[in-house]
Amino acid sequence: MPGHVPASTSVTIPWEGERHMATTTNKQRLFTQLLTLAEHPAGGFEETLPVLEQFIYGLCRENATREQADSAFENLKDRFFDWNEIRVSTNRELEEAMEGLSDTETRAQRLISFLQEVFETDFSFDLEGMHKKGLKVAAKALVRYGASNDYVGAWVVQRSLGGHAIPVDAPTLRCAQRLGIIDAEVEEIEAVRATLEHLVPKTKNQAFTDGISEVAEQFCWEEEPNCSACPLRADCPTGQEVGAGAVAAGRATRAKPR
Ligand code: SF4
Incomplete structure (x- = not known):
């Protein structure tokens, strides 16, 4: 420390x-x-992220500093071709990319699970339709993902959907x-x-x-x-x-x- x-x-x-x-x-x-x-703040690039990426950034940001989350998120984007490649990668590969965060094993499992669920539901990696759902419906949809929790749902509502939420x-x-x-x-x-x-x-x-x-x-x-x-x-x-x-x-x- x-x-x-x-x-x-x-x-x-x-x-x-x-x-x-x-x-x-x-x-x-x-x-x-x-x-x-x-x-x-030390950064702030996450404010421009699309919904899907904001969710993934939230998975990195929970119980982490901004610098740790930024580093893990950038590693994921740099080391893999796209979100589909991350979906089919091994837990171990994702853990290495997220090195520096706590409990990378669980975070990697949640990331794969999230991408798999999005892929099976929408056949794409685009959640921008959340903007049209209305805040309450979108917030409920976000926490329904198996990899989600109260923190990640509130993070996306705060940073991407313009709602009032404190993760x-x-x-x-x-x-x-x-x-x-x-x-x-x-x-x-x-x-x-x-x-x-x-x-x-x-x-x-x-x-x-x-x-x-x-x-x-x-x-x-x-x-x-x-x-x-x-x-x-x-x-x-x-x-x-x-x-x-x-x-x-x-x-x-x-x-x-x-
Ligand atoms: S917030 Fe309060 S308890 Fe925490 S370090 Fe500051 S003074 Fe100490």
Whole structure:
């Protein structure tokens, strides 16, 4: 993990136990900062992708950074002649192309399964007809693919279909819970997504997704998040508790007789 600073003291970390919700004022500041962080995304080419490719990019982007997803997606497009060649390739070949992502075996299986399902249904690799279906029908059709899930469906709706959706993967969930934007008790993805879609304006949904992904990548790591360097710390209840714990631990260490 780049810039990962290991914890130097024994600090009680609150995110495995009781978490606090951010106050309304803090939430507003957190959203403003998250959207600011997303103003300088590292890429953004996915916004121009057709629906089928956006679905495949979503398969790569879930639980991955933008850079990892970009690299895997570009490898798939560079190393294979077309989507049909990918459909008939081996799992192993696709795993190699997606190197750098987590659980490439499952992602490769999902990719082949998706392309096979599209091919058997439409005899082509073109899902642009989704634009004419209407948003609700298209969103339901997207999650009906065997390889789909709530994240990929929401990703395509947000990036290609112009709808209001917030895709929720593990880093988004972790970061939103620690920030106190959503209740820590709510773990069901659809409920988390509905809450975030209520809180985030439609015009800002991509910026929110990019911003929280950036924070999760740069600071809010699963183990030992780098709260001391995180720009959201002043308004983050977890960051505040970590800071208070570190101060208390420092005092206890100084008080020990030598
Ligand atoms: S301060 Fe930043 S890194 Fe720490 S828990 Fe909050 S969002 Fe995560």
